[in-house]
Amino acid sequence: MMTIRDTTFELLRKLNITTIFGNPGSTEETFLQDFPSDFRYVQVLQEASAVAAADAYAQATQSVGLVNVHTAAGMCNAMSNIFTASMNKTPLIITAGNQTREMLLMEPWLTNTHPEELPKPFVKWSYEPKRAEDVPAAFMRAYAMAIQEPAGPVFLSIPLDDWNQEFTGELVVRSVAHKVAADPERLKQFADKLSQAKNPVLIYGADISKHDGWKEAIALAEKMQVPVWAAPASERTPFPENHPLYAGGLPFATQPLSEKLQGHDVALIIGAPVFRYYPYVAGDYLPEGLALLHITNDPAEAARAPVGDSLISNPVLALSSLIEMVTVPENRQQPAIHKLPHHMAPHAVAENTQTTDTVLTALDVFKTVRKAVPENAILMEESPSNIAELHTAWPVTFHDGFYTAASGSLGWNVPAAVGIALAERDNGKNRPVVAMIGDGSLQYAIQGMWTANQQRLPIIYIVPVNREYAILKAFSECQDTPNVPGLDIPDLDIVSLAKGYGCIGKRAETTDQLFNFCLEALKQNRPTVIEVPISKVIPSLI
Known part of the structure; x- marks a missing residue:
C-alpha cells in the first residue's frame, strides 16, 4: 500500500527536494516517521532559524527549499523569517502539522485554528487540504507557486493523521516555467528612451544577482558607458564593486537619493523596487527633468512605485534584450569615471569614532x-x-x-x-x-x-x-x-x-x-x- 507520506516523498524526489530543514513537533512526527535514507534532515533549534537556513540554501542552490515546523506555535516563531523570505523572493515550501481531523472541530491543544490565515500576507499561497488524498497534489501546486516569478514562500498545513492514509490516486508531476519575459513593444519603448537620452544612468538591484545576471548587467553598462548605482538596501550585490563604472549604493532616503541622480535625464532601475526608503527625509522622489524606467518581475513592486514607468520581466531576460536593442549616440557625453573604491553602503565611514590605544575600530x-x-x-x-x-x-x-x-x-x-x-x-x-x-x-x-x-x-x-x-x-x-x-x-x-x-x-x-x-x-x-x-x-x- 502506498501511503500519503510515501507518495509525497516520491514527489519530492522527482522535484529534487531531498533536504528538509526543521524543528520537529508532535504534530509533525507522523510525517517524519521512518524518515527515508535518501533524504537529509537538518535539525535547527528554533523555527525562525529553520526558515532562514532553508532560505539561504535555496538561494545558493537556486532551487526550492523545504521547511517543516510545528503547528501554530512553531509558525508564530517562524514568522519573522517568513517575512524575510518573502522580501528575499526565495522559493520555499513551508509545512506544519495540525491536529487530527477528528478533533479539529473542538480546537484541542496545539491546534492551528486558522492555518490558511496565519502566515499571510507573507506567503504567496496558503492551504490546508480538504482531504488526505489531496496532500501530494497540494505539494505539487505549492512547488509551482513558490518557483514562479516573483518567487516566494508558500505554506501547507497537514493534519497529522493524513500521512498514514492510503493513496489511491495517480501521482502527477508537472514542470512550470519560472521566468517572465517582457512585452516586446514596451521593452522597445524603454530601449528607445535609453538610446535617445543625453545622460542616462543605470540602477541595478539584487534580483540581477539572484538570477545570475552579472554578465548581462556588465555588458549593458559597458555598451552604454554609463554609471551604475546599486539600488538602496540591496540584499545581494548587483554589480562588481571594482568595476570603473560602479558608482556605489544609493541612499535609503528620498531627498538624498534624488540628489545623487541630479543631472541625469533617464534612469533605468532593474531588479529592485522604487525605492526602499528608511528613514524618512522629505524631498522630491526624483530630480527635475529625470524620467524613470522600472523593470521588475513583481507586479506588486510595479504597482506601488510612486513614480516612473514600469515593465514586468525577469531582469536578466530584459537585460539580454536591451543589450541588443539599445544604441549609443556618438555625441553622448562620457560618464565621469568614479574613483575607486565605492561600495553599497549609502554613507561614508563614520568619523566620530571613540578611538583608544587598546580597542580596534x-x-x-x-x-x-x-x-x-x-x-x-x-x-x-x-x-x-x-x-x-x-x-x-x-x-x-x-x-x-x-x-x-x-x-x-x-x-x-x-x-x-x-x-x-x-x-x-x-x-x-x-x-x-x-x-x-x-x-x-x-x-x-x-x-x-x-x-x-x-x-x-x-x-x-x-x-x-x-x-x-x-x-x-x-x-x-x-x-x-x-x-x-x-x-x-x-x-x-x-x-x-x-x-x-x-x-x-x-x-x-x-x-x-x-x-x-x-x-x-x-x-x-x-x-x-x-x-x-x-x-x-x-x-x-x-
Whole structure:
C-alpha cells in the first residue's frame, strides 16, 4: 500500500527536494516517521532559524527549499523569517502539522485554528487540504507557486493523521516555467528612451544577482558607458564593486537619493523596487527633468512605485534584450569615471569614532578579516551600525559573494550561514563563509550556531562587540528622540555562548590575534566564533 507520506516523498524526489530543514513537533512526527535514507534532515533549534537556513540554501542552490515546523506555535516563531523570505523572493515550501481531523472541530491543544490565515500576507499561497488524498497534489501546486516569478514562500498545513492514509490516486508531476519575459513593444519603448537620452544612468538591484545576471548587467553598462548605482538596501550585490563604472549604493532616503541622480535625464532601475526608503527625509522622489524606467518581475513592486514607468520581466531576460536593442549616440557625453573604491553602503565611514590605544575600530576588524581569508570567501552581513566600514574593507567582486536579509529584520544571518555553507559543500565549491554579526544581532538567532556545529560547517562568525544598539542610537539622533531606554547591552560573553553551542570561541583584541584566529578557523571542520571589541560609533543613516 502506498501511503500519503510515501507518495509525497516520491514527489519530492522527482522535484529534487531531498533536504528538509526543521524543528520537529508532535504534530509533525507522523510525517517524519521512518524518515527515508535518501533524504537529509537538518535539525535547527528554533523555527525562525529553520526558515532562514532553508532560505539561504535555496538561494545558493537556486532551487526550492523545504521547511517543516510545528503547528501554530512553531509558525508564530517562524514568522519573522517568513517575512524575510518573502522580501528575499526565495522559493520555499513551508509545512506544519495540525491536529487530527477528528478533533479539529473542538480546537484541542496545539491546534492551528486558522492555518490558511496565519502566515499571510507573507506567503504567496496558503492551504490546508480538504482531504488526505489531496496532500501530494497540494505539494505539487505549492512547488509551482513558490518557483514562479516573483518567487516566494508558500505554506501547507497537514493534519497529522493524513500521512498514514492510503493513496489511491495517480501521482502527477508537472514542470512550470519560472521566468517572465517582457512585452516586446514596451521593452522597445524603454530601449528607445535609453538610446535617445543625453545622460542616462543605470540602477541595478539584487534580483540581477539572484538570477545570475552579472554578465548581462556588465555588458549593458559597458555598451552604454554609463554609471551604475546599486539600488538602496540591496540584499545581494548587483554589480562588481571594482568595476570603473560602479558608482556605489544609493541612499535609503528620498531627498538624498534624488540628489545623487541630479543631472541625469533617464534612469533605468532593474531588479529592485522604487525605492526602499528608511528613514524618512522629505524631498522630491526624483530630480527635475529625470524620467524613470522600472523593470521588475513583481507586479506588486510595479504597482506601488510612486513614480516612473514600469515593465514586468525577469531582469536578466530584459537585460539580454536591451543589450541588443539599445544604441549609443556618438555625441553622448562620457560618464565621469568614479574613483575607486565605492561600495553599497549609502554613507561614508563614520568619523566620530571613540578611538583608544587598546580597542580596534570596525574598519580595522573588517580589513584584517578580508586580508586573512581567501579572495573567493562569501561575505554575510548583519551588523547594521558599521555597514559602511564593512563594504569599504570588502568590495564584492563576484555575483554570489554577498548575502544579507532584504527585510532588515534581525535573526537571519546566523542560521542563513548554515544554508550557504551546506550549499557550498553540496556543490563541491567549499568556499569559506564569513558572517559579520553584531553582538546585538547575534542574540536574535544564536541557536543557529548549534546547527552549524552539528553539520560540521567551518563557518567563521566575526562578532564586533560595541555593547550597544548603535544603529538605534543613530535613529535616535536622526529622529531627535533623546533618552530612549534599552539601547545598551552590557555583560554578554560571546565566547562562552559560542562554546556552549559546541563552536570554537575566541576573543581577539589586536589585528594580529584576529588575523591568526581567522587562519586557524579556515583549517577547522566546525564553526569558529571570534569576538572582537570595537570602538563605539554612532553611524550616519544617510
